[in-house]
Amino acid sequence: METAGARNHTSYPKRKRDEVATNGTDNIDLALLEAVEKSQKAVEVLDLRTVKKLSLAFERRLRDNTEARLKYPDQPDRFADSEVELHEEIQKLKVLAAGPDLYPDIVKLGVISSVVDLLSHSNTDIAIDAVQLIQDLTDEDVLEDNDEPARVLVDALIENNVLDLLVQNLHRLSETDPDEMAAVYNTLATIENLIEVKPLVAELVCERTKLLKWLLGKIKVRDFDSNKQYASEILAILLQNSTVNQRRLGQMNGVDVVLQAVAMYKSKDPKSPDEAEMVENLFDSLCCLLMPLENKERFVKAEGVELMIIIMKQKKSAYGSAIRALDFAMTNYPPACERFVDVLGLKTAFAAFMGKIPLNKKNKKERYQEELEERIVSLIASLFGGILRGTRKERLLSKFVENECEKIDRLMELFLRYSDRVKVEMERLNQIELEDLEMDEEEKYNRKLESGLYTLQLIAVILGHLWCSEHSQMRARIELLLKQQKLTRQDIKNILQEYHDNIGDLDGPEEKEKTQGKIQKFISAL
The missing domain is CATH 1.10.1240 (Methyltransferase, Methionine Synthase (B12-binding Domains); Chain A, domain 1)
Structure with missing residues (x-):
C-alpha cells in the first residue's frame, strides 16, 4: 500500500513542528496531502449531521477493508485498494478536532471504539493513521476550555483499551524508519495529552501496560534524537506526582538505568538545547525516583x-x-x-x-x-x-573552622541576604492587607516561603547545629558577626521558632515531633 507518504505530520506538538524535517519526514507526498486538505475543507459546517455522515463513511470503509482482508488474507493486492480508501476516510475524520463540543456525540456513535481498534491493524500505516487521529483529537489546543467533552472522549478511549494498544504500537514501531519514528513521537504526545486531561492516566498506563519498560529502554540508547528527548519528558511526567510509579520503577531497576543515562554527561555537555532539556528531564526523573526510602537505598548501592x-x-x-x-x-x-x-x-x-x-x-x-x-x-x-556523631561529624564541623571560619562568614552573609528578602516580602504582604485584599495566614506563610523563608530557616538550622557543637571558636565567630550587623541570637531564634511552629506532618506525626524536638533544642541552646 502506497500511503506512507500521505501521513500528515502537522499533528506534531507545536514545539516540534519546525523540527520534523530532521526526522526525515520531508519526503511527504505533497499532492496527496493537498488532496486530503481539500477534502477536509469541503466540509464547511461541522455539526451533528456532518459527524454522522463522516462516521458512516468511515465505518463503511473499515468494514470493506476488514472483509477484504478476511477473504484474501494471502493476497495483499486484493485488499490494497480498500486500505487506501480507509486511509483517506481516517484523514477526513481529523476535521472532528475542530468541534470538541461534539465529542460526546462522536463517542455515542461508536467511532472512538473503531478508531482505537485500528491501532492493532496489521498494516502499520493504518495504525499510524489512527495514532495521528487520536493525537489530533486530544491535542491540548483543541481541548482547551472544553473540559467536559475532553473527559468524555478520554474516558471512552481508556474504556476501549487505548493505553495498552498505544504502548503495544511503541514496541512494534521501528526506530529507523522516519515515518515510524514520527509515529513514536505522536504516540508519546497522545499519552501526554491523555494525562493532561485525566492525571490518573499517569498511574493507569504504568499499571496496565509496559510503557515504563519501553521508556527505560529508550533512555538507555546512547544516540540522541527527539524521541529519546520525549521519552525522558514522559518519564518525568509519570513520576512527578506518583509515589506508586516511583516505587514501581525502582523495582524495575529504574534507579540504575536513569543513573546510566545521566552518566553519559558526566564529562561532556549536551550538544543542543533539546539535548540539554533531555538531560534536565533525566535529572527530574532521578529526583522523583529518590522520594521513596527504598530508592534512596538503591541509589547509594548503585x-x-x-x-x-x-x-x-x-x-x-x-x-x-x-x-x-x-x-x-x-x-x-x-x-x-x-x-x-x-x-x-x-x-x-x-x-x-x-x-x-x-x-x-x-x-x-x-x-x-x-x-x-x-x-x-x-x-x-x-x-x-x-550525620550525628563520630569522625564524620567532626569532619563536617571542621569545615566551618578552616580558613578562619570563612564558611561561617558565608553562612551569615546568606542569613542577612535572605532575611532582607523575607522582610521585603512581609512589607509587600502588609501593604496588600492595607488595600483590603484578604489573605489568610497559611497563604501569607507560603508566600514568605517562596520569597526565601525556607532557605533562611535551613540556614538558621545549620547555625543551630554549629552552636550546639559547643565549639568556642565557632560560637565566638557567630557572636561577632551578629554584633557587626546589630543583630542578636534572638534573631536566629525567631526564625527557628517560626519554623518549629509550622512544621507539617507530611512525613507522619512521629517525624514531626522528632523534628520539632531538634529545633527546640537549638532554640534553648541559643
Missing part, C-alpha cells in the same frame, strides 16, 4: 553518590542538577550522608557553598545561581541531619 560528585568535579552543565539529586538522596537518609562524607564529597560541596561554581552561559543567570545556592544550603542541612 554508587549514585559517587557519580554525582564526579559530575560536580567535572564542572559541566549538569553540575547544578547533580547537587539537586544529592540533596534529594540525602534528605532524611543518613546512609547517603555517610557515604557522601566517606567518598570525600565535603570538599566539592563546600566549594559550591562558597560560590566557587563553574560559569557558563546557563549558570551566569542570577536565578540559576540563587537556585544552586538554595540547593547547596539544603544539602548541608541534610548532612547535619544525617
Whole structure:
C-alpha cells in the first residue's frame, strides 16, 4: 500500500513542528496531502449531521477493508485498494478536532471504539493513521476550555483499551524508519495529552501496560534524537506526582538505568538545547525516583553518590542538577550522608557553598545561581541531619573552622541576604492587607516561603547545629558577626521558632515531633 507518504505530520506538538524535517519526514507526498486538505475543507459546517455522515463513511470503509482482508488474507493486492480508501476516510475524520463540543456525540456513535481498534491493524500505516487521529483529537489546543467533552472522549478511549494498544504500537514501531519514528513521537504526545486531561492516566498506563519498560529502554540508547528527548519528558511526567510509579520503577531497576543515562554527561555537555532539556528531564526523573526510602537505598548501592560528585568535579552543565539529586538522596537518609562524607564529597560541596561554581552561559543567570545556592544550603542541612556523631561529624564541623571560619562568614552573609528578602516580602504582604485584599495566614506563610523563608530557616538550622557543637571558636565567630550587623541570637531564634511552629506532618506525626524536638533544642541552646 502506497500511503506512507500521505501521513500528515502537522499533528506534531507545536514545539516540534519546525523540527520534523530532521526526522526525515520531508519526503511527504505533497499532492496527496493537498488532496486530503481539500477534502477536509469541503466540509464547511461541522455539526451533528456532518459527524454522522463522516462516521458512516468511515465505518463503511473499515468494514470493506476488514472483509477484504478476511477473504484474501494471502493476497495483499486484493485488499490494497480498500486500505487506501480507509486511509483517506481516517484523514477526513481529523476535521472532528475542530468541534470538541461534539465529542460526546462522536463517542455515542461508536467511532472512538473503531478508531482505537485500528491501532492493532496489521498494516502499520493504518495504525499510524489512527495514532495521528487520536493525537489530533486530544491535542491540548483543541481541548482547551472544553473540559467536559475532553473527559468524555478520554474516558471512552481508556474504556476501549487505548493505553495498552498505544504502548503495544511503541514496541512494534521501528526506530529507523522516519515515518515510524514520527509515529513514536505522536504516540508519546497522545499519552501526554491523555494525562493532561485525566492525571490518573499517569498511574493507569504504568499499571496496565509496559510503557515504563519501553521508556527505560529508550533512555538507555546512547544516540540522541527527539524521541529519546520525549521519552525522558514522559518519564518525568509519570513520576512527578506518583509515589506508586516511583516505587514501581525502582523495582524495575529504574534507579540504575536513569543513573546510566545521566552518566553519559558526566564529562561532556549536551550538544543542543533539546539535548540539554533531555538531560534536565533525566535529572527530574532521578529526583522523583529518590522520594521513596527504598530508592534512596538503591541509589547509594548503585554508587549514585559517587557519580554525582564526579559530575560536580567535572564542572559541566549538569553540575547544578547533580547537587539537586544529592540533596534529594540525602534528605532524611543518613546512609547517603555517610557515604557522601566517606567518598570525600565535603570538599566539592563546600566549594559550591562558597560560590566557587563553574560559569557558563546557563549558570551566569542570577536565578540559576540563587537556585544552586538554595540547593547547596539544603544539602548541608541534610548532612547535619544525617550525620550525628563520630569522625564524620567532626569532619563536617571542621569545615566551618578552616580558613578562619570563612564558611561561617558565608553562612551569615546568606542569613542577612535572605532575611532582607523575607522582610521585603512581609512589607509587600502588609501593604496588600492595607488595600483590603484578604489573605489568610497559611497563604501569607507560603508566600514568605517562596520569597526565601525556607532557605533562611535551613540556614538558621545549620547555625543551630554549629552552636550546639559547643565549639568556642565557632560560637565566638557567630557572636561577632551578629554584633557587626546589630543583630542578636534572638534573631536566629525567631526564625527557628517560626519554623518549629509550622512544621507539617507530611512525613507522619512521629517525624514531626522528632523534628520539632531538634529545633527546640537549638532554640534553648541559643
